[in-house]
Amino acid sequence: MNGAAARAEFLTWLAAERRASPHTIEAYGRDVGDLLGFLTLHQGAEPDLAALGELRPADLRGFLAARAKEGASNSTRARQLAAIRSFLRFLARRHGLAPVAVAAMRGPKRVAPVPRALSRGDARAVGKEIGEIRHTERTERPDYQAARDVALFTLLYGCGLRISEALGLSVGEAPLPGQDSSLRITGKGGKQRVVPVLPVVRAAIADWLRHRGPGEADEPLFLGARGKRLDPAVAQKALRDYRRLAGLPEHATPHALRHSFATHLLAGGADLRAIQELLGHASLSTTQRYTSVDAEGLLATWRLAHPRAD
Known part of the structure; x- marks a missing residue:
């Protein structure tokens, strides 16, 4: 043979x-x-x-x-x-x-990719401007879809959530103005964590709920065109359409907003252990990848500013 x-x-x-x-x-x-x-x-x-x-x-x-x-x-x-x-x-x-x-063969060591974050300006712009993108489904009202997408992507960047965690929220869990300043999230493996919620996130969620209409506490917070829980693919397409119009890089995805959340916290002086808790990472080594991102940013600044960098 x-x-x-x-x-x-x-x-x-x-x-x-x-x-x-x-x-x-x-x-x-x-x-x-x-x-x-x-x-x-x-x-x-x-x-x-x-x-x-x-x-x-x-x-x-x-x-x-x-x-x-x-x-x-x-x-x-x-x-x-x-x-x-x-x-x-x-x-x-x-x-x-x-x-x-x-x-006796050992395979090549897998090197975890360095997370690719957006700039602060681009990450903020996603939440502010993505409502201008319109879906092609005629069954979805433009103002309804705009309010939902603004709320969703503001939540992703503001709280560092995975897209699955955000879309898994129910109406009863919605963080609203005047309520407790934190949100309890159930992440991978059923592990729970508490994340603070910024006023801008609460305002966006409240605006979305005005468009969504009342619902039972256990109903999905984010709905699609047919009244069911929003499909992640629809959210990903909304950001894909926006990034093309806004000229953002190809790595501008829902998960990049989570990376941006962590990277910007680290650059602002946040403790690595605190970021680990906010992201829900089981291992600190996973969170430590963001130190590489921050180091790359420092090197880029040095190259631009140092008189002998060239």
Whole structure:
């Protein structure tokens, strides 16, 4: 059996027995194909089962190094190694090969991406100006949609919420003027946290409720055109439409407002532990990513201002 046949057998097994998704099958097939192409090029012939069984860690390290030279990121190479591990272990079970090559292999270290925040001006403008964007659905009144979007995106930046957390709020949880100055949020894993709510956020929520109309305490706070809980995709599209008209960068997404909240607090002198609590991060190491963002901002300011920076 040659490598191509082994790959085909592996993909059939993924689909029939593992019930893998078409996306996973396509990705694993591509990753295994990349390995087979590399081995064919460097060994002078397409590998068969015997050759695959004789692979050593050095062979896989060579493959990963070649992929890195081609521009593949650490995440991509880690994913490819995971696919190759699955492939070789399948061959070990099905054909009795010893998976020596993967036994002691450690994948490339995944580097968490640095959060990409908006400037203070851009983040504030989203909440103020997004109401000028109009949805194409005729069933939605422009003033209704505008008030909702202003309230939603003001809340995201003002409180540092995830989009799922904001859209999960009910009418009874709505932060309104004159009420308690904090909001209790249930985040990932059911973990609860308390976040303060600025007056501008309360005012935007109150204006939205005037357009929304009265509702029971357990009804969704943010509604879509059909009177159901607002779909995250609709909110994401609203910001996508706005950023194109406003000339904002492509990373201007609902989640970027959460990043902006944390980054701007840190730049203003907030304690890292306090930011961790406000964001609901289980680990301080997750929050520490924002120190990289702040450091990049300091370097950019230095380059612009220091007389010897060039």
